[in-house]
Amino acid sequence: MVEWSETERSIITNIFSNLDYNDIGPKALVRCLIVYPWTQRYFASFGNLYNAEAISNNPQVAAHGIRVLHGLDRALKNMDNIKATYAELSVLHSEKLHVDPDNFKLLSDCLTIVVAGKMGSAFTPEIQATFQKFLAVVVSALGRQYH
């Protein structure tokens, strides 16, 4: 089981309570689709992903970015059992959506960079380490049901 100190718990809670989901969610997914274009394979039904501008202005991408970010709320509310919390979502991503689990890390890297860009120097090295640990646990949980 993953151990969380009190400091780590409050760091994660603080990040999410100050997060503008409607801003950060879309930015993170947009960045992922542009920087790692192979991730676009999962969004063929989203219409125009032809170039960076199209992706940035695509309303379906934005909506999906917000949804994905809210998906992290589950981990936030169940930090002591993230693995079980994501069991169902892991099956969904592997069995139905057929997402390469390597992509989870790519999206989480983009999210980290977007959050760092928003928070600036308030995103201290310690906060970065804790946030990355949190995302790594989520990524691992999402990849568990693949076989």
Next chain:
Amino acid sequence: MSLSSKDKTLVKTFWAKVESKGAEMGGEALGRMLVAYPQTKIYFSHWGDLSPNSPQVKKHGATIMAAVGKAVKNIDNLTNHLSKLSELHASQLRVDPANFKILTHNMTLVLGMYFPAEFTPDVHVSVDKFFNTLAWALSERYR
């Protein structure tokens, strides 16, 4: 995933904007790496103070960033340009090349922190490709 002329132009233009903060950003990136990826500390165990505020960390981060800046100027010829540094990392420092990705992730993050407006997704993808190419050139002499 080699560098197109568009990538090279974007990287050079962006670097010209950020170069003045290079030393500070380098120290920041190295300091963050040592905190967020503690396994990387093994390469600097001889320093004693490995905190982000350590003068040695800041100085070395600046040195690394200056070398990256030089690499940008030699973007058409990275393998040859980095040959000596590759030799150093391979045979003397013996840094596992997997760590290059870790450091460049922190450099990318710091670029996004310091220049949120300029580090657009378009610039990000070209810089990411450049860092990958640089890491590859740096590992050229390993085996």
